Amino acid sequence: MTAQFMQGNTACAEGALVAGCRFFAGYPITPSSEIAEILSYRLPALGGKFIQMEDEIASLAAVIGASVGGMKAMTATSGPGFSLMQENIGYAAMTEIPCVIVNVQRTGPSTGLPTSPAQGDVMQSRWGTHGDHPIIVLSPSSVMETFRLTVTAFNFSEKYRTPVILLMDEVVAHMREKVDLPAPEQVEVVDRIQTNVPPEWYFPYEETASDVPPLVSFGQGFRYHITGLFHDVRGFPTERLDEIQPWLKRVFAKINNNLSDILMYEEEDTRGARTVVLAYGSTARSARHAVRLARARRHKAGFCKLLTIWPFPEEAVERLAHTAKRIVVPEMNLGQLALEVERVAGRHKVRRVNRADGEMITPQQILEAIEG
Amino acid sequence: MTAQFMQGNTACAEGALVAGCRFFAGYPITPSSEIAEILSYRLPALGGKFIQMEDEIASLAAVIGASVGGMKAMTATSGPGFSLMQENIGYAAMTEIPCVIVNVQRTGPSTGLPTSPAQGDVMQSRWGTHGDHPIIVLSPSSVMETFRLTVTAFNFSEKYRTPVILLMDEVVAHMREKVDLPAPEQVEVVDRIQTNVPPEWYFPYEETASDVPPLVSFGQGFRYHITGLFHDVRGFPTERLDEIQPWLKRVFAKINNNLSDILMYEEEDTRGARTVVLAYGSTARSARHAVRLARARRHKAGFCKLLTIWPFPEEAVERLAHTAKRIVVPEMNLGQLALEVERVAGRHKVRRVNRADGEMITPQQILEAIEG
Amino acid sequence: MPDEEVALQEKTTEKKTKRRPRGEVRLFGKWCKGCGLCIAFCPQGVFEANGEGRPVVAHPEKCTACDWCVVHCPDFAIQVRRLDDQEGKG
Amino acid sequence: MPDEEVALQEKTTEKKTKRRPRGEVRLFGKWCKGCGLCIAFCPQGVFEANGEGRPVVAHPEKCTACDWCVVHCPDFAIQVRRLDDQEGKG
Amino acid sequence: MVKGTTKAPGRYEIRLAGEGGQGLILAGVILAEAAAIYDGKNAAQTQSYGPEARGGASKSEVVISEGEIDYPKVIEADLLLAMSQEACDKYYHNLKRDGILIVDSVNVSRVPTSKAYRVPITRLAEEATGRRLVANVVSLGVIVGLTGIVSRQAIEAAVSARAPRGTKELNLRALEAGFRAAEELKAQVTG
Amino acid sequence: MVKGTTKAPGRYEIRLAGEGGQGLILAGVILAEAAAIYDGKNAAQTQSYGPEARGGASKSEVVISEGEIDYPKVIEADLLLAMSQEACDKYYHNLKRDGILIVDSVNVSRVPTSKAYRVPITRLAEEATGRRLVANVVSLGVIVGLTGIVSRQAIEAAVSARAPRGTKELNLRALEAGFRAAEELKAQVTG
Amino acid sequence: MHTELREKHEIYDYLRHSKKFPVMWCAGCGIGIVLGAIIRAIDRMGLDRDRVAMVSGIGCTGRMPVYVDFNTMHTTHGRALAFATGLKLARPDMYVLVVMGDGDALAIGGNHFIHAARRNMDLTAIVVNNNIYGMTGGQYSPTTPLHMRATTAPYGNIEPPFPLCELAKAAGASFVARSTVYHATELDRLIEQAIARRGFSVVEAVSYCHTTYGRLNRLGAAVDMMRWLKENSVTLAQAEKMSPEERETKIVRGILLDREGPGYVDLYDEIIRQAKAAENG
Amino acid sequence: MHTELREKHEIYDYLRHSKKFPVMWCAGCGIGIVLGAIIRAIDRMGLDRDRVAMVSGIGCTGRMPVYVDFNTMHTTHGRALAFATGLKLARPDMYVLVVMGDGDALAIGGNHFIHAARRNMDLTAIVVNNNIYGMTGGQYSPTTPLHMRATTAPYGNIEPPFPLCELAKAAGASFVARSTVYHATELDRLIEQAIARRGFSVVEAVSYCHTTYGRLNRLGAAVDMMRWLKENSVTLAQAEKMSPEERETKIVRGILLDREGPGYVDLYDEIIRQAKAAENG
Numbered sequence A, B: 001m002t003a004q005f006m007q008g009n010t011a012c013a014e015g016a017l018v019a020g021c022r023f024f025a026g027y028p029i030t031p032s033s034e035i036a037e038i039l040s041y042r043l044p045a046l047g048g049k050f051i052q053m054e055d056e057i058a059s060l061a062a063v064i065g066a067s068v069g070g071m072k073a074m075t076a077t078s079g080p081g082f083s084l085m086q087e088n089i090g091y092a093a094m095t096e097i098p099c100v101i102v103n104v105q106r107t108g109p110s111t112g113l114p115t116s117p118a119q120g121d122v123m124q125s126r127w128g129t130h131g132d133h134p135i136i137v138l139s140p141s142s143v144m145e146t147f148r149l150t151v152t153a154f155n156f157s158e159k160y161r162t163p164v165i166l167l168m169d170e171v172v173a174h175m176r177e178k179v180d181l182p183a184p185e186q187v188e189v190v191d192r193i194q195t196n197v198p199p200e201w202y203f204p205y206e207e208t209a210s211d212v213p214p215l216v217s218f219g220q221g222f223r224y225h226i227t228g229l230f231h232d233v234r235g236f237p238t239e240r241l242d243e244i245q246p247w248l249k250r251v252f253a254k255i256n257n258n259l260s261d262i263l264m265y266e267e268e269d270t271r272g273a274r275t276v277v278l279a280y281g282s283t284a285r286s287a288r289h290a291v292r293l294a295r296a297r298r299h300k301a302g303f304c305k306l307l308t309i310w311p312f313p314e315e316a317v318e319r320l321a322h323t324a325k326r327i328v329v330p331e332m333n334l335g336q337l338a339l340e341v342e343r344v345a346g347r348h349k350v351r352r353v354n355r356a357d358g359e360m361i362t363p364q365q366i367l368e369a370i371e372g
Numbered sequence C, D: 001m002p003d004e005e006v007a008l009q010e011k012t013t014e015k016k017t018k019r020r021p022r023g024e025v026r027l028f029g030k031w032c033k034g035c036g037l038c039i040a041f042c043p044q045g046v047f048e049a050n051g052e053g054r055p056v057v058a059h060p061e062k063c064t065a066c067d068w069c070v071v072h073c074p075d076f077a078i079q080v081r082r083l084d085d086q087e088g089k090g
Numbered sequence E, F: 001m002v003k004g005t006t007k008a009p010g011r012y013e014i015r016l017a018g019e020g021g022q023g024l025i026l027a028g029v030i031l032a033e034a035a036a037i038y039d040g041k042n043a044a045q046t047q048s049y050g051p052e053a054r055g056g057a058s059k060s061e062v063v064i065s066e067g068e069i070d071y072p073k074v075i076e077a078d079l080l081l082a083m084s085q086e087a088c089d090k091y092y093h094n095l096k097r098d099g100i101l102i103v104d105s106v107n108v109s110r111v112p113t114s115k116a117y118r119v120p121i122t123r124l125a126e127e128a129t130g131r132r133l134v135a136n137v138v139s140l141g142v143i144v145g146l147t148g149i150v151s152r153q154a155i156e157a158a159v160s161a162r163a164p165r166g167t168k169e170l171n172l173r174a175l176e177a178g179f180r181a182a183e184e185l186k187a188q189v190t191g
Numbered sequence G, H: 001m002h003t004e005l006r007e008k009h010e011i012y013d014y015l016r017h018s019k020k021f022p023v024m025w026c027a028g029c030g031i032g033i034v035l036g037a038i039i040r041a042i043d044r045m046g047l048d049r050d051r052v053a054m055v056s057g058i059g060c061t062g063r064m065p066v067y068v069d070f071n072t073m074h075t076t077h078g079r080a081l082a083f084a085t086g087l088k089l090a091r092p093d094m095y096v097l098v099v100m101g102d103g104d105a106l107a108i109g110g111n112h113f114i115h116a117a118r119r120n121m122d123l124t125a126i127v128v129n130n131n132i133y134g135m136t137g138g139q140y141s142p143t144t145p146l147h148m149r150a151t152t153a154p155y156g157n158i159e160p161p162f163p164l165c166e167l168a169k170a171a172g173a174s175f176v177a178r179s180t181v182y183h184a185t186e187l188d189r190l191i192e193q194a195i196a197r198r199g200f201s202v203v204e205a206v207s208y209c210h211t212t213y214g215r216l217n218r219l220g221a222a223v224d225m226m227r228w229l230k231e232n233s234v235t236l237a238q239a240e241k242m243s244p245e246e247r248e249t250k251i252v253r254g255i256l257l258d259r260e261g262p263g264y265v266d267l268y269d270e271i272i273r274q275a276k277a278a279e280n281g
């Protein structure tokens, strides 16, 4: 493919298609609506299906239903819709049904500033639904990265049987950049694990070596049960501790034992850096800009960009904290991922740079934090 | 009043009535339904109103609407319903409309174990809605405390014009204990600040010395505007930084400048303690039990119970961490408030005791952590 | 009682005079919760309540295999085999 | 066009022959967005579009104070004062 | 009879277990109320129940103490009332070594220890009142009769206060039947 | 003409500001596309717009650079196109000291500096094509003509590619009108 | 009738033997009867059970799927139709049955109900209407009759109930029918027709909850409520002969609406054809 | 008519002078016309504006309240009726008007809409139906006609639209009426009657969105769409003379339902009396 000039939202839609997404259900909301619009046009030609549901709750429900039917499925929304999806996000986690939820962050709380960027849903993406559950959250900082992380989101979702949240922000979503999309056949696409046992031997929630049991779609002769209640290996409701405890252990293990696969971050000049700027999403662009300016001014500054924000890359941050004197954490919110950085790195090492007023953090602001 | 033997849910309903609650809208869900049932019976006789709405979203909406109309108002739910309420919690925070939301925690995620206790919504109660916003969360550990904290929840809500979440758990909600309820006239009840300026001079979001502007109910001749968009001092939508930034500053200040009023915790034997057990909700009962056992075995153990869990009592925990060698944090979840304790106290000092399988944490488990 | 269900019963009753079908009633005690529906509604009064209110097949010979009890037992605790029907499973 | 709106207009037209009401049209340029509704629908053709498509009161004398434009301007940019009605505010 | 509680001084733990619909939660409430309101002690009552609207396992726990009660659940039961076989099987292991086991011999056939008190509680209820429904109140008579954990006046007052309109007499008869059974058992043991 | 960019070498920042409906976002996209696709540079285009479906302030920003573009927004504009008085007032202060200000003299009467290029862009659009709608394309001609920030072939190709079916000629005429205006202005300045 | 009787015993074939029986419902609860009716309908139609899915929300009724050997899914409260919509679109070859309580379908789930009807989504919705929230202990529901008591209506209910079937019709359903658990074999025939119909079909299975609603309103035990259903319901034909006032007090049974027309799935297939043609053309 | 004309100028009295004008809507958008109609209705009724509340959800229509000098509240998308329900119960003396777009009222808000109707909650719902999600740029809504294009229906819409008024009737509303923004003075009279009626009343104000829907479907500018409304709508009386097929293609204007009966507020007051009596008795 030749170079194209496209928006983050377009790249997200294209990434989804390349990853094998064949179902999209959504409810329009700025600044995510383009994803739905593009897919409403593109999916049918690929034999896929698009449906605009009556609200966001129904959208995620339909996505999970389609995934149970064997289609890779996705929805896209922004803060208010993401808040409404929380109950069903928990359902997907509990039932271990793969699905991808795109949240293009705008400024909140509430209706806030519907057309302005923010990173205010970082903690929500981890903790928005009730009860303890694992989840994976990825955050792109460029149009090309949006394409790639959308593919990765689907891959993780299928591989680990977990909902994956692609946490974009309005800047990345609406920014246009040149991208060179790879040919579909050059993209690694992961499909869910199938089983090779006969139906009688199939347990949709059994413990396996990988901690991820195979997932057979409905309609293939396996006739099992899915429920949001705690369940045994067959999927039937249980209240037995000896069935609940292994489930809890397994679903966390399937994520925690694969951190080397799941955690993605990029470092630049962190070795020997006195100050490391740790950022994600569009703020990482300001951060990198600032670090380059700082280095030009002979500051020993390094840059680390998180692509995976949940699970939080504890070890990497611990390592950075070990060598650096200070970690600057700029976020378009009033300090969210910084809480984790503080926890891991120690509060005294962290300098937060925050704003949640609808404007991007400028390189200038970060530079001041590096220098100050 | 003479001693009564009652359930936590009853104490919550009674507390609400004493605090002046005259409106309840809710949607039934175990283990919170008794609160609605009692109030459906009790409110009309007091001239108040009860309505069962079509879902939890509508319930909180109606509560906020009634509060705008001048009635102290409350809803009660559990995890799944609480997840659904998230969008409107953000609305209440953004519009600074007082309301009390009771979440009687059951075991999640998803439908989980509907009749079993948990403390799995601790992070959600802080971060469940999108965007940055302040909030107050209280957590009682006994029937009497439920009564008192319900009153406090209303008082804080009215005083600070903020949604307040009363985070109960199934144990406290359904446990019956002897209580000696104070006579209504002996209970301190706070009403929202009224204005004494004429309508033309009234700005519902103006900056005041206390950071809490007076709130006049609809229908009293003040005819102002309320919106979930960022707004100026009159309540009209704005995108101006010089109006958004002061709003953000003020709404956080109204909480952060009043921490000495808002933060409630109780300490026992913490002075000189090597190990402090820090707990909240029904787990605090196991914790106190364990600490007493430990002290009987000559361990230098102390006990600290948090009644306010958000905002997190940073200073108190910092102080405890300063003197104690170890802080044990038992929670009926897989480690939620412990994240904050680790952030403030340092990770190495914290020992977590967790379970999220529907059973209470036993004194034995905590004792092992104290001794181990 | 002019509805379809009742029509069914009437037909059964009517048949009695011709070649009255007969049924063999089996009751799964383990699944039965003793709700009493079969006792109250069996058109032939086949069931009676024991001391605990649970059904016993008191008058097996009266059964016309009308299947009311089979279709209405909420616990799937009753099977009726048509005695005049060699193909009948169950 | 037998609906209420049109009936209103017809009544107005009819009156013309007797004592034709007259109106003074005022246009708030600042609020007008130039949507053209008044131009297209004024039954008397009072408005005309300028080069930018915005309305100008081209034929003020034709106005019958029927109020169509007042009621339909989505931007509240038109006021019409009845000239034959001393009490009319405006 | 309360001597079994020495290991946890001042704290007496009772577990009432059986099936939904047997009224065990109410029994726990009445017992705890007798202790807390009418005897002036401290008491905490908790319960666990399945998602099932009716039927399924049901469990009610009462902790009675002179002092404050922190942990409100049974740690090691001083007394277990088992109204179903399942309950007996499930909870017996958690009974204190010298704790008291009372089983409703109508519903429980396999009893894990010979030291159990086998009482045909459901039958006693029916015999005394004609209604099996009040088996829970009979069991209270048995428990209090055997242990004296609350005073007789207290339990009578508590039962009376909770009895639905017009059923006070009936319930007190059921209670009395329980007390009588307890007396007989005590006589057997001592005798 | 690109000499104004010395302060931030390799990075040229353009802000197109006016009202919703003036097509400034599209203009930004075309300009950025000309740079990125047809001239092989790097470019990032961002925008901001009110909640209003139409009307209200609108702003489109283009950063063009030989190197990588991190921060994608304007830090200090090298060029400001103001298509409304409000935009001119609001963004002028953020123009680089020797940055270029182009105003549509049809809509902007108060110009904060005498060094501004006043071009009757909307009128030029109407004159050249009969349609005010293509003012945004005229403005591209002016910008590229004055700065050379992208090549003429590139902007022509980008405009052609984005022109709705059947409007390519018209749009190229508009672009040409912009170029002509730029030539005249340059002649004035040098002359 | 002979073959029918034979089939009846097949019910056990459809129950999941790995699941603990008896079912979790209260003694005498009508939900089990509806389950039996559904199984009979499917058995009679001879559907391949691998191609049958049963989706439910939360409530006593919501517990139905766990007992039957289909592809079963117990979702979140009120959302079953939305989950089922996704499943159906992904697997148009499957028969997707959605079982819901009155609260599940019409309180929290009311919007999904009317939208599935509007879209004419190819699903079979079976609503077990017991006029109450059974699972949570007897709070009033959108179908609780006026003046009746519920734990949250201690003074009697003042909210007029939804006419479930009228609502389904107004919203756009293709097939709407009603019967009661007393009329269990009528019920299974209606369910059969509902499954056969393309588009959105609704069967209201009128049941009762003696445990909560019955107790609170002193309506007696299951037997009494069952008798009430028997005595207070009429067929459509009978209803037509009644005065409106008289009809008001009766449960009208039968097919209330049955209209042909493409369902959503067919229409979307048309879009796929169109899009593919455009792609290739 | 004289007094009426006089009053028209009072509109400016009701606009908030502290708010930036002109209104935020696109040039020619009908929402402003509906706002004018509401103001005229309230003015004619002589309501004390301190006792008037206007509640909205999110959407272009949702921006209406900010411009008028009542007690105004712009809530979350789809939930306006639920907020309004709480407000009305707390302040039964107030007139609570709820203005919503078609998406707001019937997509995400559909459940609150039918439940407010069912409860006969004393609110006046005014739905500005432009057959599209205007605010978010032209995605199809539950009232988009079949086959029409929207940004999310690039191949034409295959979801049959809701018959808004029929749905309101089936759900239990007390008063249901429809008119168009072309018939602006008819609209204000209908709104007046709706406000006067106890219980839940609905006015569908048929409008258009030339910016999104009009553009995507090549229906021309505001003037063209306004003309379409003029030419394609009929009064109830006219409609009755038409064949069903002909009627189908028309927008029928007028009062479609008007029934007496106590609203929720009155019924609840009765409960309060009852409970207080029990307390004292």
Ligand SMILES: Cc1ncc(C[n+]2csc(CCOP(=O)(O)OP(=O)(O)O)c2C)c(N)n1
Residues within 6 Å of the ligand: B027, B028, B029, B030, B056, B080, B081, B084, G058, G059, G060, G061, G062, G077, G100, G101, G102, G103, G104, G105, G128, G130, G132, G133, G134, G135, G136, G141, G209
């Ligand atoms: C979001 C959410 N809210 C509330 C509940 C609690 N809840 C469970 S079932 C139910 C209603 C049950 O009533 P219905 O749907 O009529 O089913 P039934 O039990 O009567 O069959 C409710 C309110 C829940 N599980 N989830």
Ligand SMILES: Cc1ncc(C[n+]2csc(CCOP(=O)(O)OP(=O)(O)O)c2C)c(N)n1
Residues within 6 Å of the ligand: A027, A028, A029, A030, A056, A080, A081, A084, H058, H059, H060, H061, H062, H077, H100, H101, H102, H103, H104, H105, H128, H130, H132, H133, H134, H135, H136, H141
């Ligand atoms: C929970 C939520 N979902 C989605 C949106 C985005 N959104 C804003 S307005 C709107 C629909 C607007 O359509 P309509 O209600 O018909 O109003 P109109 O703009 O046409 O007047 C949507 C989907 C939102 N604000 N909140």
Ligand code: SF4
Residues within 6 Å of the ligand: C027, C031, C032, C033, C034, C035, C036, C037, C038, C039, C054, C055, C072, C073, C074, C075, C076, C077, C078, G028
């Ligand atoms: S109907 Fe079934 S459950 Fe009920 S009593 Fe008869 S056999 Fe038992």
Ligand code: SF4
Residues within 6 Å of the ligand: C023, C025, C041, C042, C043, C044, C045, C046, C047, C062, C063, C064, C065, C066, C067, C068, C069, C070, C080
């Ligand atoms: S089949 Fe059942 S109901 Fe019918 S006669 Fe026999 S026992 Fe009675």
Ligand code: SF4
Residues within 6 Å of the ligand: D027, D031, D032, D033, D034, D035, D036, D037, D038, D039, D054, D055, D072, D073, D074, D075, D076, D077, D078, H028
């Ligand atoms: S109707 Fe109003 S806004 Fe439209 S052109 Fe006329 S005056 Fe201007």
Ligand code: SF4
Residues within 6 Å of the ligand: D023, D025, D041, D042, D043, D044, D045, D046, D047, D062, D063, D064, D065, D066, D067, D068, D069, D070, D080
């Ligand atoms: S009032 Fe307006 S519409 Fe009527 S004639 Fe005068 S200008 Fe024309």
Ligand code: SF4
Residues within 6 Å of the ligand: E053, E054, G024, G025, G026, G028, G029, G030, G031, G060, G061, G130, G134, G135, G208, G209, G210, G211, G212
């Ligand atoms: S509570 Fe009611 S609906 Fe639920 S199982 Fe019991 S009788 Fe049936």
Ligand code: SF4
Residues within 6 Å of the ligand: F053, F054, H024, H025, H026, H028, H029, H030, H031, H060, H061, H130, H134, H135, H208, H209, H210, H211, H212
């Ligand atoms: S987008 Fe449509 S509905 Fe919204 S203001 Fe413009 S014309 Fe009106």
Ligand SMILES: [Mg+2]
Residues within 6 Å of the ligand: G059, G101, G102, G103, G128, G129, G130, G131, G132, G133, G134, G141
């Ligand atoms: Mg029900």
Ligand SMILES: [Mg+2]
Residues within 6 Å of the ligand: H059, H101, H102, H103, H128, H129, H130, H131, H132, H133, H134, H141
């Ligand atoms: Mg609309």
